[in-house]
Amino acid sequence: MDFIDSLNQQQQKAVTAELGQVLILAGPGSGKTRVLTHRITYLVQYLGVAPYKILAVTFTNKAAREMKSRVEEMVGANLRGIWLGTFHSTCAKILRREASYLPFGSNYIILDSDDQIAIVKNIIKEENINDKQYRPYNIHSAISNAKNNLQKPEDVPIQTFRDKIIQRVYEKYQQVLLNNNAVDFDDLLYWTVRLFEDYPSVRESYARQFEHILVDEFQDTNLVQYSLLKHLSSYHGNLFVVGDEDQSIYRWRGADYRNMLRFEEDFPKNTKILLEDNYRSTQLILDAATSVIDKNENRTPKDLQSTRKAKGNKIILHEAYDDRDESVFIVDTIRRLINHGRNKGSDFAIMYRTNAQSRLLEEAFLKAGLEYRLVGAQRFYGRKEIKDLIAYLRLVHNPSDELSLGRVINVPKRGIGAKTWQSISISAKAANISVGDMLMDLGLNSRDSQYWDEISSRSVAKLAYFGKQLVNWVESKEDLHLPELLSMIIDETEYELYLEENSSTKENSIDRLANVHELKRLTFEYEELGIETFLENMALVSDQDTLPEVAEAPTLLTLHAAKGLEYPVVFIAGLDQEILPHSRSLFEPEELAEERRLFYVGLTRAEDQLYLTRADRRSGYGSYVDCEPSEFLKDIPDELLEFAGRPGTTRHHHKTATNTKWNSYVGPTRGASRGFRMSKPKAPKPRTAQLYQPGMRVQHASWGEGIVMDSRIIGNEETVDIAFEDYGFKKVLASIVKLDILK
C-alpha cells in the first residue's frame, strides 16, 4: 500500500481503520482532506469497493469536485457512479428519483433564500400579521429551525403567542411551496428524511446501496443531516466522519457540533483517531490560535503541533484611526510585500466578519491599482437580472411554476400590473388550472379562448401576447439547446434593452449586461446536461464553487468562506468589539463561543504570517461609530504580538481599564520602526495608451459582435475581456486579436 507512504502514522491509521464507525478528530491543517481522499482510494483500490457504493458528503460542491479529481488521480481510473456531493445536492438527487412518493413532482424547483423570505412576507401580509413585531426574516428562520429539527407545522411546540404565529405561517408557507412544486434548502433534507421514515423500503434500498459513507466537516452537521446519516448507514454501518468541534461555525444554520459527541454515544464501538500534527502554520500561529480557543468550554483541549522547524514571525497588529485607514494599511502592506518580491498576490487573503467590510477594501485596492478577487458578497445568482432570467427558464421548463411566472410576468414591463395578475389568478383558480396554462390558452386561442371574457381586466390582450410568447418558448425548448433558448428569451423580451434603460448608471448597466453574458456563457456548459441540471445547479451551487482560480491576486472573503482554505499571509480585519465578536452574538454565551471559533478558523488559515487589524472608529449608517478592541485580542499572549503603529502619531489610549494587557502595547514599538509607511495610496500606475474601454462595441471576424467588459495593461500587453453575443466571454490580447471598434 505504497499510496499511503506519504502520510504520517496517525493519518495512515485513519485511512486504514477497520470498517464500522470511525470518528476522526482533525485539528486545523492536519490533512483531513488527504485522509478522506486516501480513504476513498483505499476503499476502491484495496478493498475493491465499486464507486457507486460509496457516498461521500462534503461541505461545498467545490470540495466535492476537488476530492473526486484527487481520488481519480490516485486510483488512476474514473470514479463513475460515486455519490460525491453536498448534503443538499445528494438529497436533491434522491428526491428527484423518488418523487413519486412525495407531495411534489420530480421537476420541483429549489427556492433561494430571497424567494423564501418573500413568501413568508406575503403570508404575513395576507394574514394581517404585524410585520414589525414578526419580522419575515425571523419567522422564516424559526420555520427553518423547525424543519431542521424534523418538526412538521403541527409539531411546533406552542408556548407563546409567537409560536402560534410561527406555526400558522409555517403551515401556509409549506402550502405555498407545495402548490408551486417548490422546496427550500431545508426541505431537501427534511423531505429525504421523511421519505426514509415513511417508506422503509426506500430507505432500505439506499442503505443497502451505500456500503460506505464518508462525511467531511462533520462538526457542522445539523440534526436532519445526522438522522439522514443514520438512515443511510443503517444497513452496512460503515460511517467514516471527519470533523473538528473547534471549527464549528454554522450554529445559526442549525449545525450542532455536539453531533460529534452524539456519534460516540450512538455508536459505542466507534474507532476514534486524533490528528494533531499541523502541516500548515508556524508554531507561533498555532500557539496564538490555541490560546484563543482554549477560552471556550465544553471541548477537548488539543495540543496543536507544527511540523515546521522555524517558530515563525510574530503576529502583526495594526490599529487604524478608522476603517478606511485600516483598508489602506492592508493594501499598502500587501503592495510593499509584493514589491519586495517576498510574496506574490495570490499568497494573501483578507478575511472579515461581514461582507459589508469588503467595500472599503475594494476601494483601497482600486485606488492602489492592484487586482483582487472577491468571494461571495453580492452573489452572482442573487442578482436581479440573473434571477429574472432563471425565472424565465424555470417557467419554460414548467409553465405551472407560478412563483416564477409572478416574478417575470411584468419584467420587462409589459403592462400587466397587480390588478391583472390578481384577476387572472382568480380565474385560474376558478377554472382549476394553473395561471401558466391559462396564459398559454389565451395565447393560443386569443379571443376564442374560453377564458378571454372571464378575465375582468383591460389587459387581456397583453396577457394573450405574453401567453403566445410562452407557448412559443415551450414548443421551441425541445429543438433548442439551452444557450439558444436563453438567447431567444432574452431577444424576444428585449431584456437587455430593459436593463440598459433601467440601470442607474452607465457602469451599472454594463455590469448587469456582463452578468447576463456570464449567464449565457454558463449555459454553454449545460448544452449536454440540459435545463433540469442547470436549474438545480443554479440553486445549489455557491459562489465559492464557481470562483475561477485565476489571477495572481489577493483574495477577499468572509471568515465563514475561509473554512478549509489556507494562505501564506492572512489578514483578519475588523478586530473590534461588535464586529468580531459580532454585536448580535454578545448576549448569548453559545453565540459568543461561536464567534471565538470563527476567529480561530481565521487564525489557523495562515501559514507564515498573520496580520490583525482594527480601527478606532468605523463608518456606520452614514456616521462614524467609536470602536473598542475585540475582547478576543486579550487572549493572545503579548509575546506573540508585534505592534505596527501609526508613524507620526501618539497611540490612542483605550479606555478599557480592564484590558491591561492591551495597554501594554502603548508606546513606540519595533513594528513602527520597521518602515511601515502610511502614505496615501498612489494613483494607479500610468498606463500606456489603452485602445479599448469598457462599454465599447467591437467586432471580430469570426466571433461577431461583442461588448468590452474590461481592459487593462498587463506588462506591455493590453488584455481585453469581451462578451460576444454568440460566443460568450473571451479574454484576448489586443495586439494579437484583430478587433474593429464599432462607432
Next chain:
DNA sequence: GCGTTACATATTTTT
C-alpha cells in the same frame, strides 16, 4: 399601471 416622492429602516455568516 407606472413613475415620482418622502420617509423609514437597518440581515451576520450560506446550503
Next chain:
DNA sequence: TATGTAACGC
C-alpha cells in the same frame, strides 16, 4: 449610506 415601501398623481 442605501434601500425598500407607502402614498400620490398622472
